[in-house]
Amino acid sequence: MTITSINFFVFLALTVLVFYLCPKKVRWVFLLLFSAVFFLLNSWRVFYYFLFGTLVAYVGARLMQEKCRTERQKRIVVTASIGLIIGVLFLLKYVNVFPNSINAFGALFHLNLQLGTVDLIAPIGISYYSLSLWGYLVDVYRTTAQAERNYCKLALFACYYPCLVSGPILRYPELKTELFEPRPLRWENVFQGFHRIVYGLLKKMFVADTLAAHVKLVFSDTEKFSGPLLLLGVVMYALQIYCDFSGCMDIVLGASRLYGVRLPENFESPFFSRNLSEFWRRWHITLGLWGKDYILYPLLKSTRFQKLGSRVKKRFGKKAGKKLPLILAIWILWAVIGFWHGATWKYFFAAGMLPWVYFSLSEIFSDCLKKASEKLHLKTNCFSFHLLQSARTLLLMLIIWLITLSPTLSQSGKILSNLFSFPSMEAITKFCRAVSFFSLTRRHAFWKLFALAASLLGITLVDTLKYKGISVGERFDKQSLWFRWLILFSMIITIICFGVYGPGFQPEDFIYGGF
């Protein structure tokens, strides 16, 4: 059951109705029931992995809080529990990385190693709930959260169904109140939730999936669609992945809001970011925050890193003592994030190592660049400079996305080099025909392009308002009913007319659903 299917919306509508019809105090029980049904409908064959993960987290947290007397004991329990949870994730998603890599390595030397691989089915949302449970265990270890005594409540935290498809990654202390406090019916939740779902559907079903066809065309033959066409293809992919993932988040957050449960935001106008660290603070926010809180800071605070810092400081100076442990910790963080994105070296490099190189370089050269701009008397606090910085950030991200779009890491170099060649007239003509949607009539192509342009303009407007700190949902709610319905029905009609759905159309899977 995908979250853009009619089945999902029927399920959502029925469960929201039942949710508000039952007594306030037990509404969370129904949320658990709905989540269990959703989980079982999608992954009933591998239900036991989920059961195992939550039981480990439950027992581990309670042991830490109630039985462990020393810090060492607590550390052993937290490490073992996280190890077990991540072990299952690793087993299900990454077990084939090594045999595949060794086979590929052997092939370079004409060795037919043929190490066997195994096909294991991972339950829905395992990447997301495993990280959420990891965070929960660390929070209990740090005593920033109390161990949950009710297993069912912990299970609901882990399998809250709107988050199973593509996150966001949840934190127990934040979500506890949202999930388990009695949720009265507030109409603004229902309306704002619904508006958000429609907005998310527009982004996903129309914008992202329409752009996906063009991206596919360009990346089907990057030698043919080279140079500016390839660049345009990557830019389209940037828009596609943003509308796909943020659209999915809008649907998830909107669906959750219908139950009165507010989930953390995962996107805050990332394309307006001036640098990469800002970009990662605005793109997949919950993963970034999770990485910082549960990997980066613990590493930096660990004795080993502290010792390393002081050693480097003594030998190379204060700045190096500060920056080297940070660069090393960031390497570990990005290695984890890279692997989390996909069980291939391509993802490890593109989504892990390349951002790490960007960060490290920016850490190393940040002071020099600052001094240079001061000496050159550059006006940095103006729109044009902001635009330049945003363009630079986007360009760096485009390289990452271009590599993730390559079939393999080894082929990405070739594809990158294709950026600097010129396409044939035949390729340009085919691309232009694709942009005008191939065989459609002129009228159809005009309206579709118009709708696409209007939607992209609308998304930019919403993101601009968000960037300025304006709550778009609340601002929208304050408009007159006619205006709201005009916008809503415009979006609905656009989705119905041009959305990629139904027999004969191939809607794209959520890109982040695969991570």
Next chain:
Amino acid sequence: MEKIKPILRIAAFLVIFVLVVHCLTWLAKPNFPDVKNINGFYGEKENSLDLVYIGGSAAFVYYSPLTAWEEFGIVSYVYGANTIQPELYKPLIQELLKTQQPKLIILDARCFQYRDPENEDAQPPAEVPYRNTLNGMRFSRNKAEFIHDYVGTQIEGEKLPYYLDILKYHQNIPDYTEMNVEMLLGKYQHPYCGFHFVQKQAPIPQYVFATEEKAPVSADTEAILNELLSYLDSIDVPCMFAVSPYAEKESHKRIFNYVSEIVESRGYPFLDFNEYTEKMGLNYGWDFYNEDHVTIYGAEKYTRYLSSLLLEQYGIPSRKDDPDYAFMDERMPGWDKMKAETKAAILKIYEERTNNEE
């Protein structure tokens, strides 16, 4: 009031949403002759038709209601869609009986052999034949029941895109035509009472044989036929089964012999018009455009023969002098124009071919 205001707002939103989906559904309908034929039936004046001829192309390129009107005063409609399957007859009859009480329903019997898997020319049930008929139908219980019973069993696929065909055709919306708007407003009327013009011509062989042998249809087809006959027993309208003339093969004839035995044993007439082609004056070198279909010339001959039979033997009245049926004349200028164009085109094709042959 404050408490129920949000509920009213939701209700109003849902009503508008349903209306929007309804409108867009009709704007998305493909501009196919089948859709025009099926939907055009709703545009016929209530209780005006004396005869409804149901079938696939074996009906709507054969029987021309406006020829029957012009020359015999018969008020009729040829109702059907390409590659129709016999299981679709019941919902079509149910649909027609909502607005019409005809004196006779003719059911094309060719589809009983077309859908048989044993047949070399089989056209088994598939999405296209179902959609050809269902696309033009208004949403009704009949349509819903048919989808429920047959989609997923007779043909593969999900039921939902049949109930909500906008799921399949939504990308057509920007290309809507005047016809779509008329269908949406319930005002669409077929200009030729369901007849379909084809501007083609080709000589075809005539297979000569005489056989009394019977070849059974598949159990599936027989079950559908028996169910249809039981349904016909329950309605108060006379029905007749007919096979329009074509390049009939002996294997087909054996199947028709089998079907006719069942049909006649239940008290319904079964006429294979292949036996009357000489009386009709059908010319296999001129009146057809392929082995299965006649041109407008062949259609006129078939219609004339059938109409005189209906007037003489089946009690179908002539309404030519009845002022209540003057509305039928309104379509004649359009019909004449299209007929002349088609005949001219056929003549040109014929001449070009004979010139090439020479």
